Amino acid sequence: MGIVSGAVSLGLLWAVMTIGVFISYRILDIADLTVEGSIAMGAAIAAREIAAGGNPYMATLLALLGGMAAGLCTGLLQTRLKIPPLLSGILVMIALWSVNLRIMGKSNISLLRMKTVYTVFESMGLSGTASIIVLGLLCVFLLISVLYWFFGTEVGSAIRATGSNPHMARAQGINTDTVTCLGLLISNGLVAASGALIAQSQSYADVQMGTGAIVIGLASVIIGEVLFRGKNFYTRLISLALGAITYRLIIALVLKLGMPANDLKLFTAVTVAVALSLPTFLQRYHQSQKSHGGVE
Amino acid sequence: MLSVDGIYKTFNPGTINEKVALRNICAELPEGDFVTLIGGNGAGKSTFLNAVAGVYGVDHGSIRIDGMDVTRLPEYKRAAVLGRVFQDPMMGTAANMEIGENLALASRRGEHRGLKWGITRRERETYRQLLRELELGLEDRMTVKVGLLSGGQRQALALLMATLKKPKVLLLDEHTAALDPRTAEKVLEISEQLISANHLTTLMVTHNMRDAIRHGNRLIMMHEGQIILDIKGAEKKNLTVEDLLERFGKVSGEEFANDRALLS
Ligand SMILES: Nc1ncnc2c1ncn2[C@@H]1O[C@H](COP(=O)(O)OP(=O)(O)OP(=O)(O)O)[C@@H](O)[C@H]1O
Ligand SMILES: [Mg+2]
Numbered sequence: 001m002g003i004v005s006g007a008v009s010l011g012l013l014w015a016v017m018t019i020g021v022f023i024s025y026r027i028l029d030i031a032d033l034t035v036e037g038s039i040a041m042g043a044a045i046a047a048r049e050i051a052a053g054g055n056p057y058m059a060t061l062l063a064l065l066g067g068m069a070a071g072l073c074t075g076l077l078q079t080r081l082k083i084p085p086l087l088s089g090i091l092v093m094i095a096l097w098s099v100n101l102r103i104m105g106k107s108n109i110s111l112l113r114m115k116t117v118y119t120v121f122e123s124m125g126l127s128g129t130a131s132i133i134v135l136g137l138l139c140v141f142l143l144i145s146v147l148y149w150f151f152g153t154e155v156g157s158a159i160r161a162t163g164s165n166p167h168m169a170r171a172q173g174i175n176t177d178t179v180t181c182l183g184l185l186i187s188n189g190l191v192a193a194s195g196a197l198i199a200q201s202q203s204y205a206d207v208q209m210g211t212g213a214i215v216i217g218l219a220s221v222i223i224g225e226v227l228f229r230g231k232n233f234y235t236r237l238i239s240l241a242l243g244a245i246t247y248r249l250i251i252a253l254v255l256k257l258g259m260p261a262n263d264l265k266l267f268t269a270v271t272v273a274v275a276l277s278l279p280t281f282l283q284r285y286h287q288s289q290k291s292h293g294g295v296e
Numbered sequence: 297m298l299s300v301d302g303i304y305k306t307f308n309p310g311t312i313n314e315k316v317a318l319r320n321i322c323a324e325l326p327e328g329d330f331v332t333l334i335g336g337n338g339a340g341k342s343t344f345l346n347a348v349a350g351v352y353g354v355d356h357g358s359i360r361i362d363g364m365d366v367t368r369l370p371e372y373k374r375a376a377v378l379g380r381v382f383q384d385p386m387m388g389t390a391a392n393m394e395i396g397e398n399l400a401l402a403s404r405r406g407e408h409r410g411l412k413w414g415i416t417r418r419e420r421e422t423y424r425q426l427l428r429e430l431e432l433g434l435e436d437r438m439t440v441k442v443g444l445l446s447g448g449q450r451q452a453l454a455l456l457m458a459t460l461k462k463p464k465v466l467l468l469d470e471h472t473a474a475l476d477p478r479t480a481e482k483v484l485e486i487s488e489q490l491i492s493a494n495h496l497t498t499l500m501v502t503h504n505m506r507d508a509i510r511h512g513n514r515l516i517m518m519h520e521g522q523i524i525l526d527i528k529g530a531e532k533k534n535l536t537v538e539d540l541l542e543r544f545g546k547v548s549g550e551e552f553a554n555d556r557a558l559l560s
Contacts, residue, residue: 153413169372170372
């Protein structure tokens, strides 16, 4: 039971990140590697603020803003300097490594016995894990509601149109450059906020934290889409959160079954590769079925 | 309404792939003119339309729409006064979005997009009416993703989107070329309807000589980046395909080379 609630609590915090990845990967149709840097950046900013005695909510908000700035940088590299999206993300990700070290002043910061965003709930008598679940649920619910509203507005529609078909978007008078920057800004802001929440839940921030984050995000998006298949935008967002939780449950399970922790990234990468190639395989399978059936 | 003055466009200048696509194009389209644009493969028709739309800048010359110089304006800003439909049915609509949402995007062309709803209930009712007039049964499928529509349905929708907010100039680039003959006919009919109902200044590229003659009040022919024929009025009305081929031969000293035009 402890393992399950631990996985659920962690999954809820990663759900915020997963939704951020969904915005770049699915809505804007960009595989944005910036997230590897911005999740660690969020953790770094929050940890530094909190370790210096700052307000944890303020610290988390600052993390969000830091991530937004990182996303904007990637957006500007792509749109103003015409650097390909993948490379833009890599550049900012690498740059953030140094930035994050500067923010923290060292490679990790401990937050043990510091006041975090979860402290209020703990003082109300909840356990550590329960506090994380309560705050995580609150954040995810709030986030899904706000995004559901936002992507239904004129600006939100413009972002969706740009991701779906930039030619059409420009022909309809949408400034696709601005809108792409805005989408990346929102996406990385969420990822950084998630990083801040995760760092506070585990009581430390580490500059390494982002390594492989994009793959975890993608795995969660895909698991969510495949297993829960949201019909409209609202249920799609919910399925992302469920995907992030399911991913954590799967990881907890394979660890329990004896997989060495060092193999986790390999496991995740293979899972994502299989999931991404599934449509291609299915198509080939159907085609071969058809061509066999067509002889009759 | 549209005034193009001496535009030049060279692709890949200074490389071995250098290609002069437009040389000294001058054209004056008064309000309400419906021009069909025809020419061989690679004559520069699409380049001409793209230059007007601002997909890329021109090397020389100026483009004015309704008196406003748009030569240096980016594509998304020119969109405020232009309606466009492309050859590829995939290009003109957002496949992942609903029919209604696509129309709503088009109805905000050239307007500030803020935090108001992307589509309102009242708009939906208006769009339902407009879609009903297309007679394609789309009015009952407003919440269907456009990606599920056929090419012809998509082009009809794209036409509606291009004219929803009355454009100063409508640019149609072989918008029926990817469709089967019957669907193409239907889409052309819809185009004709929308153009005459809204009295739109139109530039329509077609590869079909008969269509070029049958539609519009003026015909422009391009060859190797230049305008070589500009036929209006009564002369245009009485034009035949044979006339056109002969006049093309005389002016260019070549046979008309557009595989698709001769086949159809
Ligand atoms: N983006 C581009 N880069 C390089 N060359 C181009 C580009 N667009 C067009 N061209 C070249 O410019 C010339 C004119 O092309 P354009 O597409 O305008 O012809 P078109 O009249 O529309 O022909 P078609 O009937 O085949 O559509 C062609 O030789 C083409 O290869
Ligand atoms: Mg063309």
